[in-house]
Amino acid sequence: MNIIITGAAGFIGSNLAMSLLKKGHKVTGIDNLSYGSLENISSIVNNRNFVFIEADLKNASVLEQIKSDAIVHLASQKIPRYSSALLTLNENAILLKIVIAKCINDKLKLVFASTSDIYGRNPSIPYSEISEIVLGPTTVKRWAYAISKIYAEQLIIANNAEFDLEYTIMRFFGSYGPNQNLTWWGGPQSVFIEKAFSNEAIEIHGDGKQTRTFTYVDDTVLGIEKCIFEPNSRNEIFNIANEPDEEISITDLGVKIWKLINGSESEAKINYIPYSSFGNYEDVRRRVPDITKIKNLLNYSPVFSLTDGLKKTIEWQKSLKKK
Ligand SMILES: NC(=O)c1ccc[n+]([C@@H]2O[C@H](COP(=O)([O-])OP(=O)(O)OC[C@H]3O[C@@H](n4cnc5c(N)ncnc54)[C@H](O)[C@@H]3O)[C@@H](O)[C@H]2O)c1
Numbered sequence: 001m002n003i004i005i006t007g008a009a010g011f012i013g014s015n016l017a018m019s020l021l022k023k024g025h026k027v028t029g030i031d032n033l034s035y036g037s038l039e040n041i042s043s044i045v046n047n048r049n050f051v052f053i054e055a056d057l058k059n060a061s062v063l064e065q066i067k068s069d070a071i072v073h074l075a076s077q078k079i080p081r082y083s084s085a086l087l088t089l090n091e092n093a094i095l096l097k098i099v100i101a102k103c104i105n106d107k108l109k110l111v112f113a114s115t116s117d118i119y120g121r122n123p124s125i126p127y128s129e130i131s132e133i134v135l136g137p138t139t140v141k142r143w144a145y146a147i148s149k150i151y152a153e154q155l156i157i158a159n160n161a162e163f164d165l166e167y168t169i170m171r172f173f174g175s176y177g178p179n180q181n182l183t184w185w186g187g188p189q190s191v192f193i194e195k196a197f198s199n200e201a202i203e204i205h206g207d208g209k210q211t212r213t214f215t216y217v218d219d220t221v222l223g224i225e226k227c228i229f230e231p232n233s234r235n236e237i238f239n240i241a242n243e244p245d246e247e248i249s250i251t252d253l254g255v256k257i258w259k260l261i262n263g264s265e266s267e268a269k270i271n272y273i274p275y276s277s278f279g280n281y282e283d284v285r286r287r288v289p290d291i292t293k294i295k296n297l298l299n300y301s302p303v304f305s306l307t308d309g310l311k312k313t314i315e316w317q318k319s320l321k322k323k
Contacts, residue, residue, distance in 0.1 A: 002026045003228065004066055004108075006057055006099065007074035009036030011180045012113070012172070014044075015217045016072065016224055021047050023225075028066050031075065032056040040179045057095050063102045070109040070228055073099045078145055079117065081184060081278060085144035092148035093155075100159050109166045111227050114153055116173040116239070117146045121284050126244050128290035129171070129237045140282045153237070160235055168227040168234070173241035173289045177217030177309060178316035189214070189310070192254050193317045196261040201271035208251030208272060211286045215242045216309030219302040226298040233298055241289035242302045260310055 003020055007013040008029025013036065017027050026049045029041065033054060044050045055062045057075050075095055077088040096112075103110045119127040120143070122134040133150065135143050159165040180186035182194065195202045223240030227233045248256070251270065258268035275281040294300040304312075 001070065002068045004028045004030065004068045004071040005074060006030050006071065007036065007076065008052065009033055009038065009040050010074060011186060012175055012217065012220060013074045014040035014179045016221050017041065017050065018044055019221045019225065021049055028053065028068065030055055030057055030062060035181060035185055057098060060098045063098065068108055070111055071099055071103055072111045072224060072228065074113045076113065078185065079142050080144055081142065081281065085141040088144045089148050092152060096152050096155060100156065100165060104159065104163045104165055110156060111168050111224065112152065112156055112170065114149045114169050114171045116171050116287055116289065118150050118171065120146055125286050126288040126290040127239065129239060129293055136282045140280050142281055166234060169237040170224060170227050171237065171239050172220060173239065173287065174212045174214040175217050175220040176214055177313050188250060188253060189313055190317065192257045193314055196258045201269035202254040202258065203271050203273050204250055204254055205273050206275050206283050209249050210283050211247050211249050213242055213244060213247045213288050214306055215240065215302065216304035219304055223294060223300055226300050230298045236297065238294040239289045239291050240294065241291050244288045244290065246306050247288045248306060257310060260314055
């Protein structure tokens, strides 16, 4: 198949492109390199089945001439922890509208990256695809991201109803692994690993008792590929995540990473940073997926435990130092 990936030089996009090419598909990747990098796609840039277009997707003409069977739309702004809520709200809507227009015009399937953040602070754990959405007040800017993705999901479903847009919506739960962004943009793993390498205190936002269920990127990619190719994925929403029993508190994640790097006898250095230091922030206390639907309908089964995934990620981050 011919597949367009928006955000192809980013974390998930580059891993997906590598995997699809390995399986013999043709990939056109688009990225403006605002968060991604050419380094992420250096191993595939000369692959004859890969075309990379460095461009901003806000320029709709970028997509015009590309022949394809499906678009995996990953390019996006994320939680505006340090960045702008306005950018998140505007950009995510603009990019999606351009992608939807292309899909309807060329009759392509849209495989869209949504997020577990849309479940918000719903206290009923675990989250299945039909769980309630419980967000905080609109005065707290972090919710701009979840709201942009909820709007996106509704927009896609409405376009399905009126224009027969074929889609699959994927709600990712904290993906990590090689090619992750090395700042907070990429999630906690990369920054915790850097601190542990240099024997400096790991900085944890809040009290560290908040929990997450992290997914190694190969398992995220496995889920995306099921959403591209499996007929049962048609016009459905899926959580893509690790097993719910991999839930871990952020403090325990920091300690685990520290000990994997500095040895089990070494005492982890942790520094707690109050949320107030970066504005009116509100964290989600627990985030646990229910992956029954994707297991049953798409035969998905995550492979990597958190420990195995972290070991591979640490190895990758160590290899960057030798370059
Ligand atoms: N990584 C996760 O754990 C996670 C969790 C939930 C949802 N998601 C979603 O998955 C998708 C991919 O996430 P990621 O972690 O790979 O992010 P990422 O930032 O590494 O990748 C996104 C890529 O899109 C590119 N991009 C952004 N705006 C663009 C524009 N206007 N034109 C062209 N390219 C543009 C960036 O340069 C970047 O390379 C996003 O939609 C994100 O919201 C990710």
